[in-house]
Amino acid sequence: AEVVIVENAPAAGALVADEIVRLITAKPDAVLGLATGSTPLPVYEALAHRVAGIDVSRVRGFALDEYVGIDPAHPESYRSVINREVVEPLGLDPALIRTPNGQIDGVEHAGADYEAAIEAVGGVDLQILGIGTDGHIGFNEPGSSFASRTRVKTLTEQTRKDNARFFGSIDDVPMHCITQGLGTILRARHLVLLAFGAGKAKAVAAAVEGPVSAMLPGSAIQLHEHVTVVVDEAAASELT
Numbered sequence: 001a002e003v004v005i006v007e008n009a010p011a012a013g014a015l016v017a018d019e020i021v022r023l024i025t026a027k028p029d030a031v032l033g034l035a036t037g038s039t040p041l042p043v044y045e046a047l048a049h050r051v052a053g054i055d056v057s058r059v060r061g062f063a064l065d066e067y068v069g070i071d072p073a074h075p076e077s078y079r080s081v082i083n084r085e086v087v088e089p090l091g092l093d094p095a096l097i098r099t100p101n102g103q104i105d106g107v108e109h110a111g112a113d114y115e116a117a118i119e120a121v122g123g124v125d126l127q128i129l130g131i132g133t134d135g136h137i138g139f140n141e142p143g144s145s146f147a148s149r150t151r152v153k154t155l156t157e158q159t160r161k162d163n164a165r166f167f168g169s170i171d172d173v174p175m176h177c178i179t180q181g182l183g184t185i186l187r188a189r190h191l192v193l194l195a196f197g198a199g200k201a202k203a204v205a206a207a208v209e210g211p212v213s214a215m216l217p218g219s220a221i222q223l224h225e226h227v228t229v230v231v232d233e234a235a236a237s238e239l240t
């Protein structure tokens with residue numbers, strides 16, 4: 001992977017937003033892989049400033065994951081989060097931006113449907129990734145198969161704790177999610193993994209330099225030929 005160490009999160013956002021603008025300019029119907037959580041926010045903020053004057057009406061997007069059993073209208077469903085943080089500020093067409101269907105009704109074929117939808121548009125051009133403190137990407141927790149495709153998973157206690165800040169209390173965090181698999185993520189043409197802060201340093205080092213292991217889902221990026229890792233000094237501090 002190419003590792004880029006930047007001064008702070010806004011600098012990372014600017015760098016990745018520039019890359020996305022180049023992509024959309026060259027390919028107006030580019031397919032973006034969208035992460036949620038705190039990490040990609042500087043990218044979306046920087047992009048919102050840069051897309052004025054660019055035609056984004058054909059840009060397509062696929063979120064990494066969604067909670068299962070959450071109403072899509074719930075403010076913390078990833079459908080709502082993606083609408084609020086990406087679709088609206090960038091002026092994208094919401095019909096072209098998909099999230100996995102986490103509603104109980106139909107969840108048994110939601111994974112296969114999502115894979116087919118990604119395939120139908122020719123795959124993801126640029127996948128934005130964050131990384132969990134335990135090394136997860138998407139919601140692929142330790143032990144996830146590198147060949148996995150979009151499917152329902154159980155969230156770990158740690159991830160539910162990490163995400164409790166969005167729900168007020170851990171009891172309100174859903175128990176299950178539907179996430180792109182590591183195998184799905186690895187099919188994107190360019191992976192851009194971002195991480196900020198000392199809390200991510202170990203996970204970043206394991207992903208970039210550690211043994212490739214299902215116990216460190218982020219290490220799957222070592223199997224991909226086009227990866228850019230954008231980190232601040234603190235997140236880079238455990239890299240050799």
Ligand code: F6R
Nearest residue numbers: 035036037038039130131132138
């Ligand atoms: C979000 C996702 C997760 C997050 C990870 C880091 O779509 O798939 O893997 O990227 O949990 O979360 P933050 O960025 O909030 O630290």
